[in-house]
Amino acid sequence: MIWAMFAEAWHAMGANRLRTFLTMLGMVIGVGAVILMLSIGQGTQQRIQDSINSMGANLFIILSGSNVAGGVRGGSGNVPTLTLQDAQALAELPAIAAVAPVSPGQAQMVYGPNNWNTTVMGTTADFLKVRDWPLKEGDTFSELDLRSATRVAIIGKTVAENLFGDENPVGKTMRIRNSPFLVIGVLASKGQSLDGRDQDDTVLVPVTTAQRKLFGTRFAGTVRYIMVEAKSAELMARAENQMNDLLRQRHRINRPEDDDFTVRNLTALADTAADTARTMSLMLGAIASVSLVVGGIGIMNIMLVSVTERTREIGIRMAIGARRRDVLGQFLLEAVLISLIGCLIGVLFGVGGGLLASHLAGLSVIISAGPIILAFAVAAAIGIFFGFYPARMAANLKPIEALRYQ
Amino acid sequence: MSATDVIRITHLGKDYDTDAGPVTVLRGISFSIHEGEFVAIMGPSGSGKSTLMNILGCLDTPTSGEYVLNGHSVSELDHDQLANLRNRVIGFVFQGFNLLQRATLTENVALPLVYRGVARHERNAKAESLLGKVGLASHVRSYPNKISGGQQQRVAIARSLVGDPRLILADEPTGNLDTHTSQEIMDFFTRLNREDGITVVVVTHEHDIAAYAQRLIRLVDGKIAYDGPAAAGLHEHAEVSS
Ligand SMILES: Nc1ncnc2c1ncn2[C@@H]1O[C@H](COP(=O)(O)OP(=O)(O)O)[C@@H](O)[C@H]1O
Numbered sequence: 001m002i003w004a005m006f007a008e009a010w011h012a013m014g015a016n017r018l019r020t021f022l023t024m025l026g027m028v029i030g031v032g033a034v035i036l037m038l039s040i041g042q043g044t045q046q047r048i049q050d051s052i053n054s055m056g057a058n059l060f061i062i063l064s065g066s067n068v069a070g071g072v073r074g075g076s077g078n079v080p081t082l083t084l085q086d087a088q089a090l091a092e093l094p095a096i097a098a099v100a101p102v103s104p105g106q107a108q109m110v111y112g113p114n115n116w117n118t119t120v121m122g123t124t125a126d127f128l129k130v131r132d133w134p135l136k137e138g139d140t141f142s143e144l145d146l147r148s149a150t151r152v153a154i155i156g157k158t159v160a161e162n163l164f165g166d167e168n169p170v171g172k173t174m175r176i177r178n179s180p181f182l183v184i185g186v187l188a189s190k191g192q193s194l195d196g197r198d199q200d201d202t203v204l205v206p207v208t209t210a211q212r213k214l215f216g217t218r219f220a221g222t223v224r225y226i227m228v229e230a231k232s233a234e235l236m237a238r239a240e241n242q243m244n245d246l247l248r249q250r251h252r253i254n255r256p257e258d259d260d261f262t263v264r265n266l267t268a269l270a271d272t273a274a275d276t277a278r279t280m281s282l283m284l285g286a287i288a289s290v291s292l293v294v295g296g297i298g299i300m301n302i303m304l305v306s307v308t309e310r311t312r313e314i315g316i317r318m319a320i321g322a323r324r325r326d327v328l329g330q331f332l333l334e335a336v337l338i339s340l341i342g343c344l345i346g347v348l349f350g351v352g353g354g355l356l357a358s359h360l361a362g363l364s365v366i367i368s369a370g371p372i373i374l375a376f377a378v379a380a381a382i383g384i385f386f387g388f389y390p391a392r393m394a395a396n397l398k399p400i401e402a403l404r405y406q
Numbered sequence: 407m408s409a410t411d412v413i414r415i416t417h418l419g420k421d422y423d424t425d426a427g428p429v430t431v432l433r434g435i436s437f438s439i440h441e442g443e444f445v446a447i448m449g450p451s452g453s454g455k456s457t458l459m460n461i462l463g464c465l466d467t468p469t470s471g472e473y474v475l476n477g478h479s480v481s482e483l484d485h486d487q488l489a490n491l492r493n494r495v496i497g498f499v500f501q502g503f504n505l506l507q508r509a510t511l512t513e514n515v516a517l518p519l520v521y522r523g524v525a526r527h528e529r530n531a532k533a534e535s536l537l538g539k540v541g542l543a544s545h546v547r548s549y550p551n552k553i554s555g556g557q558q559q560r561v562a563i564a565r566s567l568v569g570d571p572r573l574i575l576a577d578e579p580t581g582n583l584d585t586h587t588s589q590e591i592m593d594f595f596t597r598l599n600r601e602d603g604i605t606v607v608v609v610t611h612e613h614d615i616a617a618y619a620q621r622l623i624r625l626v627d628g629k630i631a632y633d634g635p636a637a638a639g640l641h642e643h644a645e646v647s648s
């Protein structure tokens with residue numbers, strides 16, 4: 001009986017192939033769009049989550065300057081007001097786990113015939129702790145390196161690849177701004193940052209070396225910014241207060257409006273970014289679902305036409321003993337089959353489109369079973385929902401009236 | 407009435423609602439048909455023969471009166487029970503054949519069994535054996551539009567028989583067929599009636615077709631004008647009209 005019904009439905013669908021195909025197309029596009037959007041959305045969320053994880057946990061950044069809009073001090077970081085001593089003092093605070101002052105600058109570097117231009121960051125050994133950034137090879141800076149401003153460097157993977165190729169950089173000497181630097185370590189790969197930059201394209205040197213030997217500054221002893229890791233997520237708020245209090249005290253500031261520094265909670269910013277991405281991907285999915293509903297309406301439309309066209313056939317079937325539920329089942333099955341087959345093709349297109357998007361456009365795409373299973377469930381539901389009305393119309397026909405229909 | 411009445415109708419009336427108001431087509435018809443009878447229904451065009459047959463076939467419902475089929479009052483049955491009667495008790499043969507054009511002859515004949523949940527190979531075996539019985543063994547895989555009208559009507563008859571009904575209702579089964587083919591069809595009905603004891607009711611307006619029956623019911627203007635032995639009825643009519 002079930003197989004007979006499938007065969008009937010298959011027959012009926014084959015009887016008007018173009019129409020069946022066009023009806024399916026609505027589902028194909030709807031499901032394809034939903035799968036594609038959800039895959040891209042999930043991929044984007046994953047990428048953002050990876051970036052956030054690679055950033056380091058419970059992270060603050062302290063910038064020079066006030067963030068009070070329109071203030072006389074201008075934008076954050078215009079005039080360097082943070083010093084190495086500020087960083088050392090911050091490290092003593094009870095809620096704080098690690099502190100890394102940073103003095104960055106662009107520099108040209110050379111090794112043998114290769115040269116490369118990238119950001120060199122003057123910092124301390126704690127930078128690796130703050131950023132949860134392990135070394136792949138070699139060692140970090142020693143106290144001595146920091147105190148005596150030694151010319152040593154830790155390089156990121158991208159720099160290692162571009163300057164040293166297959167060679168092991170550790171122990172080799174490269175030139176940064178024409179000064180020789182001994183490579184003492186290579187960083188593990190971190191991938192992209194939240195704003196899409198290659199985090200592995202970087203070089204770390206002792207902050208003192210950067211200040212005295214690479215990027216001389218009018219404001220001796222200052223740093224561009226300080227990265228701070230709190231001891232735990234629960235201590236974030238307390239850490240922020242302690243830092244504000246300490247820096248105001250050190251900079252002799254009485255009122256918060258006069259702050260010459262800005263403390264930013266990077267972890268909170270990152271969480272906001274992740275939330276935004278989640279919302280975006282839900283919205284994309286929701287917009288794509290609209291086309292699914294449109295596809296469902298297409299099915300209903302065609303099923304209504306089909307019932308009208310096949311009224312006589314329905315009459316014949318009833319005359320030889322088809323019950324209402326047989327007729328209902330037949331048309332419902334047809335609607336669900338159209339919907340499910342359309343869904344299957346749509347899933348193939350969605351997955352194919354996702355793979356294409358990740359290969360050609362470099363988008364992050366995650367294809368998981370969840371949305372695909374969901375798509376099939378929704379397609380079946382759409383087939384039943386939009387097929388029910390036409391099917392019931394067919395089932396409720398009176399045998400003699402259906403037979404008389406021309 | 408006797409216990410072996412297959413059909414019993416009493417004061418059966420049927421009105422059609424038309425744009426010009428209700429039209430009365432059947433005006434209080436009563437008769438019984440016993441098991442194993444071969445009845446011809448005659449009457450001028452528009453006298454209500456098809457209307458009556460559709461009601462007897464449980465395809466339509468009367469406006470008034472009672473119809474008892476196999477001891478069940480049809481007006482008290484629900485949709486499923488009516489479908490069941492159409493499927494198991496009645497074999498209906500239409501003037502216009504009413505075959506499914508998209509289905510093979512075997513599928514057409516087997517269709518009533520689909521609605522009984524009979525397995526495919528069993529259905530097809532039975533359908534093919536019936537197609538053999540009506541002389542279409544070599545056409546089982548072909549489609550209705552590939553065969554002649556006489557052959558199509560034989561397919562329709564095979565379909566009406568596939569469910570082993572006790573009652574065949576045929577509304578002008580030979581109306582679209584030539585004389586020779588008509589005789590073959592009527593011979594077939596006669597055999598079914600004599601050999602298998604199946605009750606046969608045939609609507610026709612041809613005397614030589616009606617002559618196959620034992621009993622004749624003549625409808626005129628929605629009323630019974632004659633109900634009796636076919637031979638006498640046909641003779642009487644021939645005298646009246648001459
Ligand atoms: N569905 C209908 N609606 C209105 N009038 C109908 C309908 N079917 C039949 N009639 C009318 O009922 C009368 C009897 O029709 P019918 O039973 O087909 O007669 P017969 O089969 O004896 O020629 C005719 O006048 C016909 O026009």
Ligand SMILES: [Mg+2]
Nearest residue numbers: 455456457578
């Ligand atoms: Mg008629």
